[in-house]
Amino acid sequence: MIEIQNLTRIYGTTAVVKDVSLTVETGQIAALVGTSGSGKTTLLRMINRLVEPSAGRVLIDGKDTAEIEPHLLRRQIGYAIQGHGLFPHRTVAQNISTVPRLLGWTQDQHRARVDELLELFQMEPADFRDRMPHELSGGQQQRVGVARALAARPDLLLMDEPFGALDPVIRAKAQQDLRDIQRQLGTTLIIVTHDMEEAVTLGDRIAVMDKGELLQYGPPSEILTTPATSFVSDLIGTGDRPFRLLSLTPVAEIIAEGQAEGAEIPREASLRDALAECLWSGRDRLPVEGGGIVTLDSLRAQAAPTARAAE
Amino acid sequence: MAFRISRTGLLFALIGLAGLALPFVQFKPNRIVPGEGLRLFDALSLPLGWMIGLVLGAVLIAGCLERWPARLRLTVALLSVIAVTLALGAAATQLTPPDNTLARVSPSSGFWLLLLAFALMLADAQSRITLGLPIRLAMLIGAMVLIAVILGSGVLDGVSVMREYAARSDLFAREAAGHLVLAFGSLGLALLIGLPLGVAIYESPAMRRPVLGILNILQTIPSLALFGIMIPIFGWIAANIPGAAQAGVAGIGLFPALVALFLYSLLPVVSNTLTGLIGVNPATREAAAGLGMTRPQILVQVLIPLALPVLLAAIRIVLVQNIGLAVIAGLIGGGGFGTFVFQGLNQTAMDLVLLGALPTIALALVAGIALDLLVEATGGAPKGGQA
Structure with missing residues (x-):
C-alpha cells in the first residue's frame, strides 16, 4: 500500500504540488491525469525521491521513504519513462539486468531473469538478448523499458507517460499487455498520463490534478459520472463520456434472460463493444456466449450517469 | 569510349611536372652556403635520372585520365612516392664526392613538389576507396614500417638531413623523447584536470560561463607572450618558495613549456567534455537515476561511455595541436624537436631545421590518423541509437 x-513541492515561490494526499492499495493501478504543468510528474518523482518533497511524506507499506537512501529506495521501485530511456550503448539483456546487477545478483540469476522477462513480453530471448536498443522498433523499445523496470521484481512500478511515443495501434496493445502483466504479477502501479482515455482504460483509481492540486481521486466511473469540478469534466470531454462509461463494464454484468438472433459476443467484452455491435448490425438485442442476452435498452440505461448513481 | 580528364589528376600533374622542371636537389660545398640547384635529370647519373624522370612524368600525365581504378592509382602513387624518395638518396650518394665531409646535398623545391604531387595522389586515391578499420590501421602501420625500413637501410644517408642526424643521433633520441614527454605529458595533465572540470561545470551550469570564459582567454594568449609572463612568475616561485625548484619549477626549460601546452589544452578538453555530456539524451540520464544508480555510477557507466566519441575527438585535437606547439619549447630550452629548429635557424642551417620539422610533422600525422581511427572505432557503430 502506498x-x-x-x-508538497515548492520551486522558488511557486508550489508545483500542493498538499496532495492519496492512497493506492496493493495490486491496484492509480492513474495520475492532468494537463502539462499540473504537477503530476513531480508528484510521481517524489515517490522515488528523484524530487525531494518540500513537505509531507510517502509511506510504502507503512515505511517512510525518507528513511531509505534515495538510490537504494529506487532499486526497490520500478521506473519507466516516456521515450523508454534505454541505454543506447548496452544490449537489451544488459539494459534489462541493470537493477539486478546493481543489487548484486549472480550472473546466472540475472541471465535467467532477462530471459524470463523477454518471454513475458513476447520477445524471443535468443533473438533479442544481444540486440542494441537502436535495432528495435518503438514498441519493442518500450517493452524492454518496462521489462527493465520490472527486472528486480519490484512491488511498486512508477511509469511516466510510458506509451507517449507509441502510435495508437501499438499503444492499445501495449496498454492491454501492461494490464495483463500487472494482474499476473500483482504489482502496484502508478502511471502518469495526460490522456483521460488511457487513465480510464488502465486505472482502478484516477487522480485528476490541476495547478498542483488534487481535484478528484476515485474510480473511473465516479470520475466520469460525478466530476468534482468543471476542469475534471473538461478533461473527460463531454462528447465521449457515455462511451467511456460503457467501456468500464463487461457484458457479463448486465446479462438478461432471453433469446436473440445472430453472432454471439464474449462475456468479457465491454458494454461499449456491445453497443457498437448493436448499432453496426442493426439489432436491438445480442446473444452472449454461454447464454443470455444484452438489450439495447439496458445498454442505453448504463450509458446515463443517473442509472449508475442509483446502483 | 571517351577519355575524361580528372581535374584533381590535372592539378597533381601540374604540381609534379613543375617539380620535374625545378631543381630536385641543392648541392652545397658546406652546410651553410647557398648551393647549386640540380634538376632530377641532372642530379642522377645519365641513364638513371632520365629513366626515373620520364617514368614519373608519364605517371603524372596518365594520372590525368579519369578511368583509373582507385586501387591501381593508390599502388602507383605509393610506388612513385617511394621512387622519388629513393631518387633523392641516390642523387645524394652520387653527387657527394668521396671523402668530402663538408659537402651537402639537400632536397630542393623540385623534390618537395614531386613528393607533394604523389602524396596528394595517394591521399586522393585512398579517399575514394572505402576501407574497413583494420585495413586502414594496417596501412598506417605499414607506412610507418616502410619509412623505418627506408631510413634504416641507409639509402638516404647521403642526404643532408640524414647527415645532420648522423652527427646528432644521441641528441636526436633525447629530443624525440623530450618532444613526446611535452606532447603526451601536457595532454595527460589536461585530461587529469580538464575531465573533472568538464564534469563539474556540467553538474553546475552556473559555473560554465566563467570557466569557459577564462579558458577562452588563455587560449588567445600567443605562446611567446605566455612564456614571457611565465618566466618571471615561475622564476620567482623557484627562487622563493622552498622545495619548488627541487620539484622542477623553473622560469625556463621543460616546466614552463609543459605548463603552457597544458593551459592551451584545457579549453578543448573541458569544452568537449561538456559538449559530450550535454549530448547524452536526458531520458537516458533520467532512467539511470530512476533505476537507482548513484551519481558516480551514472557518470562512469552511462555518461562517460556515451560521451566517449566527443572526448576522443578532444584528445585528437589536443594531441595534434600539442605535437606542433611543442616545437616552441625549443625556444626556452624546454627540449623537443624545436631544439633543432631553433638551432638551425640561428645557424642558418636549413637542414638542421628540417631535422626538427620533419619528425614533428610525421608525429602529428601519425597521431592524427591513429586517433581518427580510434574515434571511428568507438563512435561509428551505435550512431542513431538515441531517438
Missing part, C-alpha cells in the same frame, strides 16, 4: 500524505 500512502501519500500532504505532499
Whole structure:
C-alpha cells in the first residue's frame, strides 16, 4: 500500500504540488491525469525521491521513504519513462539486468531473469538478448523499458507517460499487455498520463490534478459520472463520456434472460463493444456466449450517469 | 569510349611536372652556403635520372585520365612516392664526392613538389576507396614500417638531413623523447584536470560561463607572450618558495613549456567534455537515476561511455595541436624537436631545421590518423541509437 500524505513541492515561490494526499492499495493501478504543468510528474518523482518533497511524506507499506537512501529506495521501485530511456550503448539483456546487477545478483540469476522477462513480453530471448536498443522498433523499445523496470521484481512500478511515443495501434496493445502483466504479477502501479482515455482504460483509481492540486481521486466511473469540478469534466470531454462509461463494464454484468438472433459476443467484452455491435448490425438485442442476452435498452440505461448513481 | 580528364589528376600533374622542371636537389660545398640547384635529370647519373624522370612524368600525365581504378592509382602513387624518395638518396650518394665531409646535398623545391604531387595522389586515391578499420590501421602501420625500413637501410644517408642526424643521433633520441614527454605529458595533465572540470561545470551550469570564459582567454594568449609572463612568475616561485625548484619549477626549460601546452589544452578538453555530456539524451540520464544508480555510477557507466566519441575527438585535437606547439619549447630550452629548429635557424642551417620539422610533422600525422581511427572505432557503430 502506498500512502501519500500532504505532499508538497515548492520551486522558488511557486508550489508545483500542493498538499496532495492519496492512497493506492496493493495490486491496484492509480492513474495520475492532468494537463502539462499540473504537477503530476513531480508528484510521481517524489515517490522515488528523484524530487525531494518540500513537505509531507510517502509511506510504502507503512515505511517512510525518507528513511531509505534515495538510490537504494529506487532499486526497490520500478521506473519507466516516456521515450523508454534505454541505454543506447548496452544490449537489451544488459539494459534489462541493470537493477539486478546493481543489487548484486549472480550472473546466472540475472541471465535467467532477462530471459524470463523477454518471454513475458513476447520477445524471443535468443533473438533479442544481444540486440542494441537502436535495432528495435518503438514498441519493442518500450517493452524492454518496462521489462527493465520490472527486472528486480519490484512491488511498486512508477511509469511516466510510458506509451507517449507509441502510435495508437501499438499503444492499445501495449496498454492491454501492461494490464495483463500487472494482474499476473500483482504489482502496484502508478502511471502518469495526460490522456483521460488511457487513465480510464488502465486505472482502478484516477487522480485528476490541476495547478498542483488534487481535484478528484476515485474510480473511473465516479470520475466520469460525478466530476468534482468543471476542469475534471473538461478533461473527460463531454462528447465521449457515455462511451467511456460503457467501456468500464463487461457484458457479463448486465446479462438478461432471453433469446436473440445472430453472432454471439464474449462475456468479457465491454458494454461499449456491445453497443457498437448493436448499432453496426442493426439489432436491438445480442446473444452472449454461454447464454443470455444484452438489450439495447439496458445498454442505453448504463450509458446515463443517473442509472449508475442509483446502483 | 571517351577519355575524361580528372581535374584533381590535372592539378597533381601540374604540381609534379613543375617539380620535374625545378631543381630536385641543392648541392652545397658546406652546410651553410647557398648551393647549386640540380634538376632530377641532372642530379642522377645519365641513364638513371632520365629513366626515373620520364617514368614519373608519364605517371603524372596518365594520372590525368579519369578511368583509373582507385586501387591501381593508390599502388602507383605509393610506388612513385617511394621512387622519388629513393631518387633523392641516390642523387645524394652520387653527387657527394668521396671523402668530402663538408659537402651537402639537400632536397630542393623540385623534390618537395614531386613528393607533394604523389602524396596528394595517394591521399586522393585512398579517399575514394572505402576501407574497413583494420585495413586502414594496417596501412598506417605499414607506412610507418616502410619509412623505418627506408631510413634504416641507409639509402638516404647521403642526404643532408640524414647527415645532420648522423652527427646528432644521441641528441636526436633525447629530443624525440623530450618532444613526446611535452606532447603526451601536457595532454595527460589536461585530461587529469580538464575531465573533472568538464564534469563539474556540467553538474553546475552556473559555473560554465566563467570557466569557459577564462579558458577562452588563455587560449588567445600567443605562446611567446605566455612564456614571457611565465618566466618571471615561475622564476620567482623557484627562487622563493622552498622545495619548488627541487620539484622542477623553473622560469625556463621543460616546466614552463609543459605548463603552457597544458593551459592551451584545457579549453578543448573541458569544452568537449561538456559538449559530450550535454549530448547524452536526458531520458537516458533520467532512467539511470530512476533505476537507482548513484551519481558516480551514472557518470562512469552511462555518461562517460556515451560521451566517449566527443572526448576522443578532444584528445585528437589536443594531441595534434600539442605535437606542433611543442616545437616552441625549443625556444626556452624546454627540449623537443624545436631544439633543432631553433638551432638551425640561428645557424642558418636549413637542414638542421628540417631535422626538427620533419619528425614533428610525421608525429602529428601519425597521431592524427591513429586517433581518427580510434574515434571511428568507438563512435561509428551505435550512431542513431538515441531517438
